[in-house]
Amino acid sequence: MQGPYMDLVNKYIFKKLIKLKSISDINSDLEPILRKKFFFDKFYTDYKKILNDDEIDAVLILTSMNEHSMIAKQALLNNKHVLVEKPMATKIDDLKGLLKVARSSSKFLIPAPFVTLSPTYQAINSELKNKTIGRVSLARARYGWAGPNWGEWYYKTGGGPLFDLGVYNITSLTGLLGPVKSLFAKSSLSSKYRTINKRKIKANTNDNFQIMLEFKSGCIGVVTTGFTMQQYKSAAIELYGSTGTIQMLGDDWEPKGYEIWRNSRSSWELYNTPYANWPWTSGFSHLVDCLINNKKPLIKIDHAYHVNEIMIKIYESSKKNQEMSINSTFQTLQFPKKIKTKKSHLDHDRDHDGV
Helix, strand or coil, X not given: CCHHHXXXXXXXXXXXXXXXXXXXXXCXXXXXXXXXXXXXXXEECCCHHHHCCCCCCEEEECCCHHHHHHHHHHHHHCCCEEEECCCCCCCHHHXXXXXXXXXXXXXXXXXXXXXXXXXXXXHXXXXXXXXXXXXXXXXXXXXXXXXXXXXXXXXXXXXXXHHHHHHHHHHXXXXXXXXXXXXXXXXXXXXXXXXXXXXXXXXXXXXXXXXXXXXXXXXXXXXXXXXXXXXXXXXXEEEEECCEEEEEEEECCEEEEEEEEECCCCEEEXXXXXXXXXXXXXXXXXXXXXXXXXXXCCCCHHHHHHHHHHHHHHHHHHHHCCCEECCCCCCCCCCXXXXXXXXXXXXXXXXXXXX
């Protein structure tokens, strides 16, 4: 189970907006540990018992990556709303099958990551729509770290930093700049062995990526990701326009505001959004909000599918050492709420801002 999600679940249980009915995990030893933190009726080692429960309205799929598409598809066919961690699928046929079911279902499919829900992200999106920096021709994004020392599946086929980390960057750039036309990627395996839970294992999926994206708009973007980055202090997202530059500070899953260079002012300006504690698990809050208030999700399936196709094609490009075309597309993302921003010197206390 992923703790940050369960903390949000507890928050909504406390507000009496939802009930946590069942939890499933293949490790039965987790049941007594989970019962100390969460109130729920049943614990199963077979997830299908949850999917077959007619009293359950929505499921969270937080398994290792290769199982996501199969369980999400089954959940939709069992008339459940679904939040699925990234990626939706690790193979193109599984991705296509899930999309077909999602499009025919009356239930919501909310795929991670949820960076497009971030107030900082939406503020940057508004700046681009207002042509604050003119036409964007060049973009860069990065997210990585040294890699997890738990979970062998991170280093097996279907795991790796692209599906785990790079997905954030690709979601961010496509959401801001539109669909990708083609890509070219290089990847490598930095170390044949990793130590997981104090045990040495052999790694068999690449952990180091440089990716070039050609957007339909004509913009060229680069994504750097890997379990090979010890530390960094650079901006998460850099957007270079004809009249200025925008940089997202922090990581796109945990943004710290943004800064803008305008040629007309010949200076950098730092902006913060009044949402200091935006959580990367906010897709769950969004799902609950949509269900309670009968709203359509801002997370769009076609966008998530496009991102997923890009990632699968990145592996193919690296393996074949050739440029790959992207077949899917999506409509421009729309955000109805105008995000409040303020210059950093006016920002006194952000710790108690609402999320």
